[in-house]
Amino acid sequence: MVAKVKVTKEGILVPEPLFREMIGTYVKMEQILATLEELADDEALKAIEKSKKQVAEGEYVECSINDLEKALK
Numbered sequence: 393m394v395a396k397v398k399v400t401k402e403g404i405l406v407p408e409p410l411f412r413e414m415i416g417t418y419v420k421m422e423q424i425l426a427t428l429e430e431l432a433d434d435e436a437l438k439a440i441e442k443s444k445k446q447v448a449e450g451e452y453v454e455c456s457i458n459d460l461e462k463a464l465k
Contacts, residue, residue, distance in 0.1 A: 395410040406414070430436045446452060455463040 395407045397407070397410070398405040430440075453463050
């Protein structure tokens, strides 16, 4: 079944299933681009490596989202 797009004077009508698929693809592309930006940022990569080392050494605090402000003090 081919989704039919309709062009009118007011704009373009896209069937909802096709629209949802388009939005899903857009979100995935945005996530990929954000990842590539992080991988291209030397400072971000250093921060990630530092965080990985801290976790491996047990230098972290576990808390629930409700206790986050308290843990950050």
